[in-house]
Amino acid sequence: MSDKPHRIVIVGGGAGGLELATALGNKYGKSDAVRVTLVDRSRTHIWKPLLHAIAAGSLRRSQHELNYLAQAHWHGFHYRLGEMNGLDRARKVIKLAPVIDDEGREINPESELAYDTLVIAIGSVTNDFGTPGARDHAVPLETPEQASRFNKRMVNACLRAQHQHAPIEPGQLHVAIIGAGATGTELAAELHHTAREIIAYGLDKIDPEHDLKIVLIEAAPRILPALPPRISDATLKLLLDLGVEVRTGARVAEVLDHAVRLADGEVIPSELVVWAAGVRAPDFLEGIDGLDTNRINQLVVRPTLQTTRDDNVFGMGDCAACAIPGYENGVPPRAQAAHQEAEFMLEQIEKRLKGEPLGEFRYRDLGSLVSLGKYSAVGNLMGSLVGKSFLIEGYFARFMYRSLYKMHEAALYGRGRTLLSVLSGSTRPTPTVKLH
Structure with a gap:
């Protein structure tokens, strides 16, 4: 040996x-x-x-x-x-x-x-399929740095609208999310809430119902195309109830500086564009x-x-x-x-x-869960006892979604420490000095 x-x-x-x-x-x-x-x-x-x-x-x-x-x-x-x-x-x-x-x-x-x-x-990494302008004008969500970059751009867009002398232009505070898989769908629901929270901090020139708009664009016939249709249907209803505009069967031909052009020639004005379609x-x-x-x-x-x-x-x-x-x-x-x-x-x-x-x-497919932020969650669980899957929504679905993260934390910190953090509300372990 x-x-x-x-x-x-x-x-x-x-x-x-x-x-x-x-x-x-x-x-x-x-x-x-x-x-x-x-x-x-x-x-x-x-x-x-x-x-x-x-x-x-x-x-x-x-x-x-x-x-x-x-x-x-x-x-x-x-x-x-x-x-x-x-x-x-x-x-x-x-x-x-x-x-x-x-x-x-x-x-x-x-x-x-x-x-x-x-x-x-x-x-x-994100697969933009060679779409013109995607690399230059759309923000992918592959890393924490990119996610933070988008958040800063969103806050800056709201501050710009608040302090400019000219009226807010159509499309100025619009967000186009390309790709209605789990990431794009979850982001659409989260943004509906957090953008309004930002405006509530004294940005009184912005009317969230009139000036804000979130457009979710998907080339497939339905959102969440990789998940069962009943999850897609339930999620679509929740998004529409929030006021999110959902465009299915819409292929993006080009991402412009402040807009998205579809294959049929339609141009969707948008201050911010997120690319969440496809991976490689x-x-x-x-x-x-x-x-x-x-x-x-x-x-x-x-x-x-x-x-x-x-x-x-x-x-x-x-x-x-x-x-x-x-x-x-x-x-x-x-x-x-x-x-x-x-x-x-x-x-x-x-x-x-x-x-x-x-x-x-x-x-082992344990089911699929989609978080819609503070509003709800939806998904299906694979029932090993009954031999089929069943749809879950609301509080129970949100609990199961959080459980997935706790399962990941248990693998990293140990089950005992993770359980203790849940019961006591304590934070995860951190080094005594800053290492990054």
Whole structure:
């Protein structure tokens, strides 16, 4: 047996990657036989389903950010600040781009990191399908920084309207959200509330019923096209009751400076545009060092989550395409899928270290939930006892939605601490000094 530790490198500190690193650190952190390293280009983690609330301004980043360096210290793994930009499978190393700070100074030089087991879990980025103007004029919601950027732009738009001498122009305080999946739909509902809250802080020149408008644009025939129709119908009714304008079957042809042009030529004036339609894996993954990737750059993986051409390289989460029965596009890009894959990968690595045969991933669809902010939530739960799904709305749906986040927190902080925080209202653990 080798005296060197087995080097497990996890690239990507999203929901799945961070949960896996934490679990492995808890298990092997005190062992000399295994070294676990998490690589991420950010310094902090925020559960991605919260980004729409950060963008709307109903949630503060600081209350939900987890520092990677502190988490690694507390749970026995190592954290490496960096962004993967290459792979050398023959030498079993990943390549990391140099890290430059806001002042242009180098923090980490270009480097390499060796592995024995590599898990790529870098998530997804927005797919604008090459739509003209989307990259220049629309704000995506991939990162906390982008969500904060949108929120600042929204507040600034309200302040500008309050202090300008000219009357508020049509479209000046309009928000166009392109893509009516979960992110776009949840953002539309949150914005309806938070924009009015902003105006209530003395911005009396703005009439929220007359000047504010939220338009949700979806190319598919219905909103939430990936979810069951009855969830889509229930959500649509709630949005229409709020006054959100919903445009389905509407394909965006171009994003302009202050407007969106549809394929039929109609122009929708809008001060702010959010692009929440479609995802793809980052471009650098396309055919990386000979690995098999699909048309949206996802790593094609077997049911073991190993890549098809290298048993030492695994893929999980949104950046991986794993075929499963009943799902045309494989494992869906959902938080519950990332959580399940993290639990499965922990078992896989344990088996790999023991030299045992690996298992095959089985996705368990627990249902789908959509949060509509303070107004409601809607979704379906998969009833294992009754053998079918059932629709839930209102308070119970909101409770179940929050439970998903608590499940993520339990994986990171432990069930006892998470339960204590629920009962006592205490906050999550934080480092004694500011690390980011």
